[in-house]
Amino acid sequence: MSPPLHPMLGLALCVYRRLYFTQPPHLSLCGSLHLAATSLLPQQSHNMDVIGSSSGKPRSDWPWDLPFRLLSSVRRNQNLKNEDAACRLDPKQNVEGGDWRKRGVERCHAPGSKLPGIGEAVRAGKDSATLPCLQTMWTICRTRILRVGHLAACRMCRNATGYTSIQTILQLPQKKINQLVYPVTELERLLSPTVDRTNFKLFHPSHEQIAKAEELFRSSGKHVIDYYTSAIRMDHTPTLTQPEVCFIGRSNIGKSSLIKALFSLVPEIEVRVSKTPGHTKKLNFFKVGKAFTLVDMPGYGFRAPEDFAEMVEAYLQSRQNLKRIFLLVDGSIGLQKNDKIAIEMCEEFAKPYVIVVTKIDRVPTSVLLIQYLQIQEFIENETSGCFPQPFLVSSLHLSGSICSGVSSLT
Numbered sequence: 001m002s003p004p005l006h007p008m009l010g011l012a013l014c015v016y017r018r019l020y021f022t023q024p025p026h027l028s029l030c031g032s033l034h035l036a037a038t039s040l041l042p043q044q045s046h047n048m049d050v051i052g053s054s055s056g057k058p059r060s061d062w063p064w065d066l067p068f069r070l071l072s073s074v075r076r077n078q079n080l081k082n083e084d085a086a087c088r089l090d091p092k093q094n095v096e097g098g099d100w101r102k103r104g105v106e107r108c109h110a111p112g113s114k115l116p117g118i119g120e121a122v123r124a125g126k127d128s129a130t131l132p133c134l135q136t137m138w139t140i141c142r143t144r145i146l147r148v149g150h151l152a153a154c155r156m157c158r159n160a161t162g163y164t165s166i167q168t169i170l171q172l173p174q175k176k177i178n179q180l181v182y183p184v185t186e187l188e189r190l191l192s193p194t195v196d197r198t199n200f201k202l203f204h205p206s207h208e209q210i211a212k213a214e215e216l217f218r219s220s221g222k223h224v225i226d227y228y229t230s231a232i233r234m235d236h237t238p239t240l241t242q243p244e245v246c247f248i249g250r251s252n253i254g255k256s257s258l259i260k261a262l263f264s265l266v267p268e269i270e271v272r273v274s275k276t277p278g279h280t281k282k283l284n285f286f287k288v289g290k291a292f293t294l295v296d297m298p299g300y301g302f303r304a305p306e307d308f309a310e311m312v313e314a315y316l317q318s319r320q321n322l323k324r325i326f327l328l329v330d331g332s333i334g335l336q337k338n339d340k341i342a343i344e345m346c347e348e349f350a351k352p353y354v355i356v357v358t359k360i361d362r363v364p365t366s367v368l369l370i371q372y373l374q375i376q377e378f379i380e381n382e383t384s385g386c387f388p389q390p391f392l393v394s395s396l397h398l399s400g401s402i403c404s405g406v407s408s409l410t
């Protein structure tokens with residue numbers, strides 16, 4: 001029989017479990033993988049070819065079929081020439097497991113020195129033996145607890161990579177699978193039966209398709225996934241023939257986090273994520289084998305780099321092998337003025353782009369649905385090169401959330 005808990009401890013545990021052992025972490029990662037996976041799939045191209053606009057009018061001028069068809073062609077048809085292959089692809093991912101683990105270690109060691117310990121007590125003239133003794137014990141205990149916690153967290157984090165796989169997710173109850181893999185379908189369920197759902201169903205890959213695309217995000221001897229280089233100006237960018245996709249959005253919107261989540265099967269790749277806006281200062285290139293390249297970019301808006309225009313706009317405008325832009329928008333606030341400027345830019349440069357609604361784990365479903373419908377309407381009425389169905393993702397940090405997510409499965 002488990003010992004009775006102190007009421008306060010019981011309450012704390014409840015809050016803790018509520019905060020950390022719920023679904024969003026999976027949802028997030030799955031959403032990202034789903035996004036990554038599906039956008040690479042050949043089958044998707046068929047959808048893309050036929051969907052046209054949601055008004056039923058075919059978008060014959062839509063350049064989408066190129067990027068979406070790519071990957072499969074490359075993989076299936078080895079004879080395809082590079083230039084042809086370079087016409088259809090895209091993906092994404094991210095990293096920071098390494099960083100996180102390092103920070104975990106720092107956290108383990110730092111607290112002792114920061115505690116109001118013996119030194120401070122002595123300086124404050126408290127010469128009673130009790131205080132320093134208790135504080136020393138507390139320091140030691142706390143350091144140990146943190147260290148054990150850190151090791152457990154690291155272990156969970158390693159395990160977590162296993163749970164990022166669609167195969168693992170498929171072992172979950174059906175309802176959970178749906179929540180994780182098809183967040184858009186979950187939203188759709190809330191609509192009244194009279195609402196036109198066409199644009200909710202355009203992008204709905206099967207589990208097999210996702211699994212296939214997921215394979216692209218596993219590094220192996222023949223298919224090496226790794227950071228490649230960084231550039232601060234267009235003329236510093238590497239000359240690459242394989243197709244490229246990039247992630248743009250306001251600073252702090254979660255571009256790097258999304259890339260990191262997509263690279264969660266390759267945790268050794270470092271993708272730096274930060275709470276501080278304006279963290280990514282360069283164009284960071286990550287190679288996914290010979291298949292394609294992902295580019296993480298500085299954000300626009302608050303604390304954007306001064307040379308943002310020369311760097312990012314020039315890249316978007318003139319990068320020949322750029323096949324798709326993923327424009328990230330915050331799920332809680334929807335399209336902002338800056339986002340609309342970015343959309344105008346994509347339209348002007350005639351690059352195919354997708355709107356990705358991020359951080360959906362932080363948004364109540366009702367708010368998310370409203371934002372989603374507004375974005376869909378905007379796409380329908382104001383754009384011509386944007387994929388009509390926004391993607392929903394939440395790419396939580398590998399720290400905490402994912403580990404907790406794993407725990408919730410066990």
Ligand SMILES: Nc1nc2c(ncn2[C@@H]2O[C@H](COP(=O)(O)OP(=O)(O)OP(=O)(O)O)[C@@H](O)[C@H]2O)c(=O)[nH]1
Binds near residue numbers: 028251256358
């Ligand atoms: N809850 C939640 N937080 C997220 C998500 N994605 C990113 N974040 C958090 O948002 C903050 C910013 O994430 P980044 O990935 O560094 O954002 P960024 O767009 O690369 O920012 P810049 O490099 O400054 O332009 C971090 O604290 C992330 O943990 C998400 O899906 N859900």
Ligand SMILES: [Mg+2]
Binds near residue numbers: 257272296
């Ligand atoms: Mg960043």
